[in-house]
Amino acid sequence: NIDPAFAGKKILITAGPTYENIDPVRFIGNHSSGKMGFDLAKEAAKRGAEVTLISGPSSQKTDDKNIAVYRVTSAQEMFDEVFKHYENTDIAIMSAAVADYTPKIKATEKIKKNDDELTIELIKNKDILRTMGEKKTHQFLVGFALETQNEEENAKGKLVKKNLDMIILNSLRDEGAGFANATNKIKIFTPTEEQSFTLKSKEEVARDILNFIAQKL
Numbered sequence: 001n002i003d004p005a006f007a008g009k010k011i012l013i014t015a016g017p018t019y020e021n022i023d024p025v026r027f028i029g030n031h032s033s034g035k036m037g038f039d040l041a042k043e044a045a046k047r048g049a050e051v052t053l054i055s056g057p058s059s060q061k062t063d064d065k066n067i068a069v070y071r072v073t074s075a076q077e078m079f080d081e082v083f084k085h086y087e088n089t090d091i092a093i094m095s096a097a098v099a100d101y102t103p104k105i106k107a108t109e110k111i112k113k114n115d116d117e118l119t120i121e122l123i124k125n126k127d128i129l130r131t132m133g134e135k136k137t138h139q140f141l142v143g144f145a146l147e148t149q150n151e152e153e154n155a156k157g158k159l160v161k162k163n164l165d166m167i168i169l170n171s172l173r174d175e176g177a178g179f180a181n182a183t184n185k186i187k188i189f190t191p192t193e194e195q196s197f198t199l200k201s202k203e204e205v206a207r208d209i210l211n212f213i214a215q216k217l
């Protein structure tokens with residue numbers, strides 16, 4: 001299974017959601033299970049890569065000794081962990097569903113049920129992938145785009161704005177795609193090319209993604 005395109009390469013992968021605490025009991029999260037990212041990590045390790053997998057809260061597991069797993073909770077923690085490894089990375093694939101906003105104030109005690117309306121003020125999180133694009137030296141940088149409308153236009157916009165080498169679009173309008181499924185349907189864009197794939201298991205999607213990257217290295 002060793003693939004010369006990946007053997008000995010250092011691959012950084014993010015997976016799962018982030019949880020943004022509101023108080024010690026509640027958080028803002030999303031439906032990412034982490035499966036897409038774990039399947040990418042397993043496939044990359046199979047091909048001989050040294051994998052660093054940074055995951056938000058997820059029940060996914062691996063005992064592959066070529067995958068070093070770092071578990072984080074919030075977007076800020078994911079940001080900090082990513083930049084401990086980024087310089088020493090050859091290929092980065094960012095499949096985590098990172099929260100764009102976080103509560104401005106994280107209450108230290110459980111918020112009590114008093115008023116009929118409760119407003120939580122949110123502030124923007126740092127964009128991990130965009131920062132990686134700004135600091136890019138030798139890394140091959142791959143992002144994901146999860147869209148519900150104007151999918152292709154939005155994905156291509158993120159490819160350019162975040163200075164990526166490649167972006168993988170999955171649309172929640174496609175049945176069986178995105179999160180909460182064991183399957184996904186993707187379209188890959190580079191600055192000069194695009195390729196559509198059919199609905200497949202996430203293991204197969206991971207193989208398609210790594211095959212595509214292998215041709216580009």
Ligand code: PMT
Pocket residue numbers: 014015016017031032033034035036037075094095096097098099100125126127128129130142143144145146147158170178179180181
């Ligand atoms: O985990 P699963 O249940 O298997 O589902 C997989 C998935 C649907 C979560 C995955 O395939 C996917 O699409 N991941 C990206 C989800 C997402 O947050 O997309 P986005 O379009 O909002 O973000 C674009 C890119 O920027 C992503 O690579 C994201 O990791 C990154 N990002 C976003 C915000 C932020 N603050 N920092 C980031 O790095």
